[in-house]
Amino acid sequence: MTIETLITSLDLIGIAACATAGSILAIRKGLDVFGVLLIATVASVGGGTVRDLLLNNHPIFWLVNPTYLIVIFVCALLTLIFYRQIIKIERPLRVFDAIGLSAFTVIGVEVALLNQFTPFIAVIMGVTTASFGGIMRDIICNEIPLVLHKEIYITASLIGAGILLILLHLNIAREIAYPITLSTIFGIRMTAVYHNWGLPRFNKK
Amino acid sequence: MTIETLITSLDLIGIAACATAGSILAIRKGLDVFGVLLIATVASVGGGTVRDLLLNNHPIFWLVNPTYLIVIFVCALLTLIFYRQIIKIERPLRVFDAIGLSAFTVIGVEVALLNQFTPFIAVIMGVTTASFGGIMRDIICNEIPLVLHKEIYITASLIGAGILLILLHLNIAREIAYPITLSTIFGIRMTAVYHNWGLPRFNKK
Amino acid sequence: MTIETLITSLDLIGIAACATAGSILAIRKGLDVFGVLLIATVASVGGGTVRDLLLNNHPIFWLVNPTYLIVIFVCALLTLIFYRQIIKIERPLRVFDAIGLSAFTVIGVEVALLNQFTPFIAVIMGVTTASFGGIMRDIICNEIPLVLHKEIYITASLIGAGILLILLHLNIAREIAYPITLSTIFGIRMTAVYHNWGLPRFNKK
Numbered sequence: 001m002t003i004e005t006l007i008t009s010l011d012l013i014g015i016a017a018c019a020t021a022g023s024i025l026a027i028r029k030g031l032d033v034f035g036v037l038l039i040a041t042v043a044s045v046g047g048g049t050v051r052d053l054l055l056n057n058h059p060i061f062w063l064v065n066p067t068y069l070i071v072i073f074v075c076a077l078l079t080l081i082f083y084r085q086i087i088k089i090e091r092p093l094r095v096f097d098a099i100g101l102s103a104f105t106v107i108g109v110e111v112a113l114l115n116q117f118t119p120f121i122a123v124i125m126g127v128t129t130a131s132f133g134g135i136m137r138d139i140i141c142n143e144i145p146l147v148l149h150k151e152i153y154i155t156a157s158l159i160g161a162g163i164l165l166i167l168l169h170l171n172i173a174r175e176i177a178y179p180i181t182l183s184t185i186f187g188i189r190m191t192a193v194y195h196n197w198g199l200p201r202f203n204k205k
Numbered sequence: 206m207t208i209e210t211l212i213t214s215l216d217l218i219g220i221a222a223c224a225t226a227g228s229i230l231a232i233r234k235g236l237d238v239f240g241v242l243l244i245a246t247v248a249s250v251g252g253g254t255v256r257d258l259l260l261n262n263h264p265i266f267w268l269v270n271p272t273y274l275i276v277i278f279v280c281a282l283l284t285l286i287f288y289r290q291i292i293k294i295e296r297p298l299r300v301f302d303a304i305g306l307s308a309f310t311v312i313g314v315e316v317a318l319l320n321q322f323t324p325f326i327a328v329i330m331g332v333t334t335a336s337f338g339g340i341m342r343d344i345i346c347n348e349i350p351l352v353l354h355k356e357i358y359i360t361a362s363l364i365g366a367g368i369l370l371i372l373l374h375l376n377i378a379r380e381i382a383y384p385i386t387l388s389t390i391f392g393i394r395m396t397a398v399y400h401n402w403g404l405p406r407f408n409k410k
Numbered sequence: 411m412t413i414e415t416l417i418t419s420l421d422l423i424g425i426a427a428c429a430t431a432g433s434i435l436a437i438r439k440g441l442d443v444f445g446v447l448l449i450a451t452v453a454s455v456g457g458g459t460v461r462d463l464l465l466n467n468h469p470i471f472w473l474v475n476p477t478y479l480i481v482i483f484v485c486a487l488l489t490l491i492f493y494r495q496i497i498k499i500e501r502p503l504r505v506f507d508a509i510g511l512s513a514f515t516v517i518g519v520e521v522a523l524l525n526q527f528t529p530f531i532a533v534i535m536g537v538t539t540a541s542f543g544g545i546m547r548d549i550i551c552n553e554i555p556l557v558l559h560k561e562i563y564i565t566a567s568l569i570g571a572g573i574l575l576i577l578l579h580l581n582i583a584r585e586i587a588y589p590i591t592l593s594t595i596f597g598i599r600m601t602a603v604y605h606n607w608g609l610p611r612f613n614k615k
């Protein structure tokens with residue numbers, strides 16, 4: 001198993017997790033079947049799409065690789081059918097979501113570097129890839145995006161993106177740099193979920 | 206009258222209908238004249254714009270053909286001036302909206318095929334062209350998008366896009382394939398409006 | 411000081427003002443530090459980003475010039491730290507916001523002309539550059555965009571864009587055309603702020 005296969009696998013696990021979590025939210029909001037499919041799609045490939053649009057990196061990945069949409073639609077339909085069973089494992093599903101957060105960050109950083117952007121922009125694109133799906137999902141569902149006020153999510157992605165860039169700058173092989181980055185992001189995120197951590201908020205209205 | 210002229214005419218009818226419906230919503234929401242113009246524009250060319258951005262299909266159609274914005278601005282201004290008269294015909298206006306739904310779907314499918322994307326992506330782009338204008342309109346107006354929870358709208362577009370692709374795959378001439386597709390979408394949509402049909406929703410909170 | 415340096419300076423003043431105003435709103439909404447950074451970024455470079463995406467004008471300006479993001483992040487962090495002091499000067503800050511409105515409009519018009527679009531589209535892009543940052547900021551914060559219903563904001567941008575195009579059409583040098591345009595937009599905006607002017611709204615629900 002090469003390091004590219006590992007990232008691709010973790011990416012698809014993350015896509016599936018985001019699609020499922022998006023479907024649960026869409027069902028709670030009373031959307032119909034196409035509403036659920038759309039939210040599942042936006043939640044899972046929205047971040048990568050915003051990144052590719054900003055970087056002018058065409059064709060956008062899910063337009064030329066049908067695996068993404070197929071995985072998303074299958075997850076959305078399964079969530080519609082087995083809703084009562086799936087919400088029982090909603091919290092455990094966060095493990096897969098944290099895997100996605102890790103993979104999305106690494107992919108976002110790498111796509112920016114491949115397109116000759118600076119390390120500074122690469123960090124921004126790692127975080128963008130990891131967070132904009134959830135942001136757009138919440139905007140369409142008419143909620144203030146969760147990742148912007150309640151969770152250690154962007155923090156984990158940002159720290160991971162920084163570590164990855166330092167490791168690559170030190171000429172550490174990707175076979176070593178990726179596992180370190182992925183486990184750091186995953187570890188921070190799961191610790192935060194487990195302890196119900198959030199960043200300080202500044203509501204001083 | 207060629208088949209291209211027919212599609213262009215139906216497209217402009219749809220643009221006018223979406224601009225008018227968007228203006229009515231914006232006026233109800235208490236927006237000022239520029240708010241009404243913006244909502245009218247987003248509602249009518251927003252779907253095609255998202256499609257062109259995703260497919261990297263530049264220049265975006267309304268940037269190089271002023272007819273679109275002129276039709277939109279005229280409709281928005283007429284709606285502002287004759288608001289009381291126009292809301293009386295709000296339901297009949299849905300006939301024109303259904304014409305737009307049909308034309309937008311056909312155009313979305315064709316633009317994707319022209320840009321060498323797969324039939325699967327072409328269906329997605331037909332639906333995107335037909336639905337994202339309404340979705341963005343509702344997001345800006347701070348409402349959960351109507352087409353995602355209340356109406357047989359995406360369904361009609363999806364079925365029509367599928368039929369068009371099957372007909373084109375069978376080498377049926379566009380002079381025959383287009384009218385069949387257009388009347389199928391229009392028929393499904395108007396039947397749904399007439400009977401007040403919606404898809405089952407899954408609010409199981 | 412060349413006319414380009416002037417515009418660049420005013421642009422950065424506007425970026426700083428939009429980032430600060432965006433941060434204040436994000437803090438009021440109870441967002442965490444990354445939520446505040448994101449809203450500050452979207453509010454200040456969102457309009458130019460939408461313009462560049464629509465016009466296919468790549469690379470997007472803030473991806474290749476780090477000054478923008480640095481100014482934004484510094485303003486956001488200062489607002490987080492000195493919140494109590496900064497909200498006391500919230501109204502005076504509108505002077506800088508009006509400077510930004512002027513500069514963004516001029517830049518939007520020029521980018522569209524440079525990319526060979528028509529004067530009609532150039533006006534639209536001037537207004538887009540000046541207004542879409544605030545629109546997206548309010549959408550993420552789950553509010554109906556302020557510039558669409560409460561303020562003489564788009565009006566000032568539109569009048570300024572029109573005047574600039576007329577002056578350029580008359581072959582007036584940019585050294586003269588820019589100051590006239592900038593002071594017109596600034597004057598209209600500040601007069602509106604001072605007198606608390608708004609456009610008539612049409613809420614006829």
